[in-house]
Amino acid sequence: MTQSLVPKNERIRRTLDHLRHDTTDEFDAVRPFGPEEFTDPEIARAERDRVFGRVPSIVAHGGELPKPGDFMTLRTPRNQVIIVRQRDGSVKTFVNLCRHRGALLEDREKGRCRLFSCGYHRWSYDLDGSLRAITRDGTFGEIDRSEHGLIELPTEERHGFVWVVDDAGARIDVASWLGPEMDEILGGHGIEGHVCFRAEGFDEPVNWKIMQDAFLDGYHIQYAHPNTAAKHIHTNVMAVEDFGRHARFIAPRKTIDRFLEEPPAADEDLSKYVTETHFLLPNSTLLRQPDHFQLLTFRPHPSEPGRCRMEMRLIVPPVETSGLDEDRWNHLWEKNWKILIAVLHREDFPLLRGSQAGMASASAGGMLLGRNEVVNQIFHRELRRLTS
Ligand code: FES
Ligand SMILES: [Fe+2]
Incomplete structure (x- = not known):
């Protein structure tokens, strides 16, 4: 009502x-x-x-991530996540997990970076989650890189807050x-x-x-x-x-x-x-x-x-x-x-x-x-x- x-x-x-x-x-x-x-x-x-x-629920104030590459990590009820400001000014949320063998990709609570680089075998991902480099890729074997970017969670910035739905398959519409x-x-x-x-x-x-x-x-x-x-x-x-x-x-x-x-x-x-x-x-x-x-x-x-x-x-x-x-x-x-x-x-x-x-x-x-x-x-x- x-x-x-x-x-x-x-x-x-x-x-x-x-x-x-x-x-x-x-x-x-x-x-x-x-x-x-x-x-x-x-x-x-x-x-x-x-x-x-x-x-959707609020995970941060947008001002906590003022510049592209600013990120924070946190534990949501269903995931470990990285929230990161994009080059176009939007905010994205990814599962904090390397798509190679599942290492925790980012262990700092917050920071600024140009890419995410995994500490285990050094695969790297762009701020938008796309898989950028596979180390020693001549020996690793052929894969479709577009299929192995970071898993994204629905995220929207509205009224000064960053909102996330804690499921990769969900949609987000904060206004509604x-x-x-x-x-x-x-x-x-x-x-x-x-x-x-x-x-x-x-x-x-x-x-x-x-x-x-x-x-x-x-x-x-x-x-x-x-x-x-x-x-x-x-x-x-x-x-x-x-x-x-x-x-x-x-x-x-x-x-x-x-x-x-x-x-x-x-x-x-x-x-x-x-x-x-x-x-x-x-x-x-x-x-x-x-x-x-x-x-x-x-x-x-x-x-x-x-x-x-x-x-x-x-x-x-x-x-x-x-x-x-x-x-x-x-x-x-x-x-x-x-x-x-x-x-x-x-x-x-x-x-x-x-x-x-x-x-x-x-x-x-x-x-x-x-x-x-x-x-x-x-x-x-x-x-x-x-x-x-
Ligand atoms: S687990 Fe990340 S590069 Fe291997
Ligand atoms: Fe109280």
Whole structure:
């Protein structure tokens, strides 16, 4: 079910009403779930194949690969991959595997190169994946080189992000995956004009959905983050837009309290009194702060249900347009990054590791998602749709 976009001020005013009445947007029902969703290897396999093998998910900000030949390697749920900027400016993704005898072609996490050269017998591949040279080819034997280029995964750069479908036989169309509402929303953010100040990955002993759930959750803030996030953000108050796959929600900052007694003027721009979050199915949370973005992605481990990799990116206006000199700009975002990292490591990760450990209990019993946990409900509803 889709709906047309509700103006931001209207959504913010809805959160003000919620604050006044101690309410929040609600889903239609409480949903029960079991621990096997986070521990069962068959469920994990179905998610890798039917979710990540079929739909686009974000793997990077385009600015992390500014020049032709810039590459990064990573482990997607179903492949080891190399993502590389092409000479024509586009981005391609290849399976990180030499087509001769299967050596890992590139072992560096990132870098810049003119070709990929295998360390085992030195075959080489062009940036576009084509097989360029076979060493000692007079003795190797005749082969059709065009058949032995690197295996390519569907990749598209859109709205500043690099998106990949984790299956060589799939197709990619990010705009249609996003749907008209989310495509329009992301298109309006100008993320391609921003830079990725910092990207870091964390391999955690936690199922990817437990992690993703924690970053769609406005209900835990005051309890899990009493001295950090809860000082700035209200708990359990959200205005949600459900686009039938992806979602967007607004959570009021505490600074909005000034309007509780005395409502804001009709034309007052209330943006700075809220944070706005986008949930991009299947595995990304994009937070829009008044002056920057934070992208969180959660990728399942290739085989173990109880493991995942979370990546965090701080996406900010470039120094040239920031009005700051380079030192100040670095200082500002470095400070911001350190606060984010501290909250993750001290507050979120210990809780979530404990949750995963608990899910392994043989007699764990059933659990519940409440009506107030709207975006979590949307996430699980959509995952069921993809995997069933
Ligand atoms: S495995 Fe790469 S050249 Fe032999
Ligand atoms: Fe949290």
